[in-house]
Amino acid sequence: MLKIDDLSVEVDERDILKNFEMSIGDGEIHALMGPNGTGKSTLSKVIMGCPDYVLKSGKIYFNGEDITDLEVDERSRKGIFLSMQSPISIEGVSNSEFLRTALNARSSEPIQLFDFIKMMESNMQELDIKNDIVHKPINEGSSGGERKKNEVLQIKVLKPTLIILDEVDSGLDVDSLKVVCNNINKYREENPKVSILIITHYARILEYIKPDYVHVMVDGKIVKTGDYDLALEIDKTGYTEWVNL
Numbered sequence: 001m002l003k004i005d006d007l008s009v010e011v012d013e014r015d016i017l018k019n020f021e022m023s024i025g026d027g028e029i030h031a032l033m034g035p036n037g038t039g040k041s042t043l044s045k046v047i048m049g050c051p052d053y054v055l056k057s058g059k060i061y062f063n064g065e066d067i068t069d070l071e072v073d074e075r076s077r078k079g080i081f082l083s084m085q086s087p088i089s090i091e092g093v094s095n096s097e098f099l100r101t102a103l104n105a106r107s108s109e110p111i112q113l114f115d116f117i118k119m120m121e122s123n124m125q126e127l128d129i130k131n132d133i134v135h136k137p138i139n140e141g142s143s144g145g146e147r148k149k150n151e152v153l154q155i156k157v158l159k160p161t162l163i164i165l166d167e168v169d170s171g172l173d174v175d176s177l178k179v180v181c182n183n184i185n186k187y188r189e190e191n192p193k194v195s196i197l198i199i200t201h202y203a204r205i206l207e208y209i210k211p212d213y214v215h216v217m218v219d220g221k222i223v224k225t226g227d228y229d230l231a232l233e234i235d236k237t238g239y240t241e242w243v244n245l
């Protein structure tokens with residue numbers, strides 16, 4: 001589904017991603033772990049097509065198609081979703097306007113208002129989100145945890161095929177973390193071809209969403225790949241083994 005080939009990215013004349021390589025197959029769950037500042041969020045934003053980053057080399061393929069030069073909205077419509085580490089608030093755009101517009105942009109017929117309301121209500125109930133957020137501006141006045149739940153609401157409505165979760169557990173209390181992970185697991189059970197890239201520096205979230213592969217990223221590239229046991233090892237020993245290479 002996703003192939004990243006020899007990707008090098010520079011920010012403010014500093015190399016952040018260095019000949020980065022990664023492949024994610026249909027239905028696979030990959031965890032990307034690494035200390036602060038190694039370029040994990042940069043990678044997620046570059047996959048999504050954020051224009052702040054300069055690509056020095058490399059290609060990104062999605063379902064075999066070269067998407068390296070596509071705009072963010074084109075990547076989104078193709079089925080890539082990024083749940084950001086720190087979701088921003090957007091004044092003047094309500095959640096319902098945003099989601100209906102995004103939904104209509106990816107289907108040939110506009111969704112009927114009644115169907116939209118019904119779908120929103122059941123998704124909000126499953127996420128334990130208060131119904132009144134529908135008419136509120138996106139994330140305005142929301143806590144960190146509420147923002148993360150809103151990202152998952154967007155996933156449930158927009159139905160992406162590749163989900164990138166950047167530190168989705170940050171700012172979540174343990175009950176909200178369970179709700180968020182249960183909803184992501186349910187979405188994936190209903191859509192078994194969906195692939196997930198979980199970016200995290202703690203193994204805790206991987207107890208809830210079990211990865212097929214775990215990658216350790218240090219200084220802009222992957223230094224080790226393993227399975228879930230690698231995440232448990234990192235929880236005990238940290239990243240020092242790789243940081244001091």
Ligand SMILES: Nc1ncnc2c1ncn2[C@@H]1O[C@H](COP(=O)(O)OP(=O)(O)O)[C@@H](O)[C@H]1O
Pocket residue numbers: 011012016034035036037038039040041042043052
């Ligand atoms: N838009 C940006 N402008 C300037 N520096 C940035 C920007 N994005 C990332 N960086 C720098 O790139 C490095 C990697 O950051 P980031 O990708 O956020 O790391 P991680 O998510 O692994 O903690 C950091 O040193 C950070 O300061």
Ligand SMILES: [Mg+2]
Pocket residue numbers: 040041042085166167
């Ligand atoms: Mg980050």
